[in-house]
Amino acid sequence: MKALSHTFLQEGFENYLCEEGHSAQEAQTEIMEFLQYDGDPYYDLGSYTTVEMEPEANELILHTIKKNLINKNEYLATTVIHNNLVKTISKLLHAPDINKTFGTSTVGSSEAAFLSLLAAKHHWEYNGMEGTPNVVLCANAHLCWFKSAKYLGITIQKIEIDHPNEYPLPQIINAVNAHTICVVAVLGCTSLGSCDPIHLLQDELLQLNQKNNWDVGIHVDAAIGGFVYPFLDHQKPKWDFKLSLVRSINVSGHKYGLVYPGLGWLIFRNIDYFHETLNPVYDYLNGTPQCPTLNFSRNSCFVVSQSFNFLHYGIAGYKSIIHSCLEKSRFLSAKLAESGYFIVLSTSDIPLVVFALKDRNDAFVVEKFCTRLRQKNWMLPHYKLPVKNPCQAMRIVIRNDMTIDRLNMLVMDILNTYKELF
Numbered sequence: 001m002k003a004l005s006h007t008f009l010q011e012g013f014e015n016y017l018c019e020e021g022h023s024a025q026e027a028q029t030e031i032m033e034f035l036q037y038d039g040d041p042y043y044d045l046g047s048y049t050t051v052e053m054e055p056e057a058n059e060l061i062l063h064t065i066k067k068n069l070i071n072k073n074e075y076l077a078t079t080v081i082h083n084n085l086v087k088t089i090s091k092l093l094h095a096p097d098i099n100k101t102f103g104t105s106t107v108g109s110s111e112a113a114f115l116s117l118l119a120a121k122h123h124w125e126y127n128g129m130e131g132t133p134n135v136v137l138c139a140n141a142h143l144c145w146f147k148s149a150k151y152l153g154i155t156i157q158k159i160e161i162d163h164p165n166e167y168p169l170p171q172i173i174n175a176v177n178a179h180t181i182c183v184v185a186v187l188g189c190t191s192l193g194s195c196d197p198i199h200l201l202q203d204e205l206l207q208l209n210q211k212n213n214w215d216v217g218i219h220v221d222a223a224i225g226g227f228v229y230p231f232l233d234h235q236k237p238k239w240d241f242k243l244s245l246v247r248s249i250n251v252s253g254h255k256y257g258l259v260y261p262g263l264g265w266l267i268f269r270n271i272d273y274f275h276e277t278l279n280p281v282y283d284y285l286n287g288t289p290q291c292p293t294l295n296f297s298r299n300s301c302f303v304v305s306q307s308f309n310f311l312h313y314g315i316a317g318y319k320s321i322i323h324s325c326l327e328k329s330r331f332l333s334a335k336l337a338e339s340g341y342f343i344v345l346s347t348s349d350i351p352l353v354v355f356a357l358k359d360r361n362d363a364f365v366v367e368k369f370c371t372r373l374r375q376k377n378w379m380l381p382h383y384k385l386p387v388k389n390p391c392q393a394m395r396i397v398i399r400n401d402m403t404i405d406r407l408n409m410l411v412m413d414i415l416n417t418y419k420e421l422f
């Protein structure tokens with residue numbers, strides 16, 4: 001038997017499945033030691049997904065990870081929790097009639113995006129439309145939309161954006177036609193945090209539908225904003241099911257829903273928008289469960305831990321967490337702007353700081369900056385903004401795990417790194 005060593009897992013794939021195994025203790029130590037070469041999730045500045053939950057949630061997760069969510073009749077209590085969470089989130093998003101809504105948990109917002117396009121396509125076909133369907137979206141939409149549309153044979157009417165924080169409403173309306181299955185709007189765009197003025201889109205689209213006798217609805221990608229906006233203190237323009245054309249909304253449980261990676265939610269205002277053929281009934285194990293998602297087997301631990309968060313934090317707790325994240329993001333924005341080294345580009349109510357090097361709009365220089373910061377453990381992503389004449393932006397997502405101390409350290413490290421380099 002080949003002895004384990006600190007390079008064992010690096011030496012080659014042949015080491016992964018040997019003739020003889022090792023003790024559980026040895027295997028665990030080997031893997032843990034190798035994983036130390038990973039970055040530290042707490043220093044993963046660009047990621048929206050949750051890295052810290054309460055110890056009690058961690059216990060619940062371990063307790064429920066073995067239960068398969070699809071075995072609905074075997075795990076009836078889990079099924080009740082799941083279905084009540086769908087209603088809870090529908091209510092949070094102001095669904096007008098909870099008894100008519102339909103929804104499901106998903107692996108993340110990408111699966112939800114795929115299913116929402118699928119549903120919109122079926123609805124459009126059910127209305128007697130034929131030909132090649134299209135979806136209208138902005139260049140700031142998440143990659144998962146482009147991917148899902150491609151998988152589903154849906155043409156993309158992509159509307160370019162000239163400047164950050166500008167919403168090209170006239171161009172969007174102009175792109176809608178009889179083959180449009182829906183318009184996708186974003187509440188908290190991944191690259192900039194901006195939130196589309198969905199109430200204005202609704203007004204224009206209503207008129208357009210009336211004029212042409214169309215039935216084009218809106219899907220809101222609220223992967224980020226869906227668990228932020230409901231907890232803001234101040235009034236925002238309508239964006240959710242309060243707007244009659246908003247037919248479906250996706251939210252990421254694993255972003256500001258504060259659950260670890262592996263959970264999204266998809267809610268439809270009315271079950272009629274999720275055609276029954278998409279939710280087939282199966283004769284499976286003990287009963288006939290329905291499965292509206294792509295995946296059958298999935299652990300139930302993230303759904304259960306979403307219910308833990310709701311129960312534990314309550315609305316007041318979510319408000320206080322979101323408020324604190326926003327306060328920290330404003331503090332960070334102010335520090336970066338004050339320094340005179342950076343331009344802060346983000347302006348919305350999402351706890352996110354997007355910024356660029358002042359006068360150094362060059363991917364090579366930004367790369368150098370991020371690499372130097374990486375030596376101080378911080379992982380700072382940089383990317384081209386999806387706008388005309390894009391600049392190379394960097395983003396820091398303020399998550400619940402960001403403490404004041406760590407934030408101060410981050411500010412210091414960023415400013416020092418700049419001074420060291422330039």
Ligand SMILES: *Cc1c(COP(=O)(O)O)cnc(C)c1O
Nearest residue numbers: 108109110142188190223224252
């Ligand atoms: C994160 C994100 C997605 C993709 O969601 P996953 O949960 O990572 O699958 C889609 N849209 C937006 C706006 C996002 O921020």
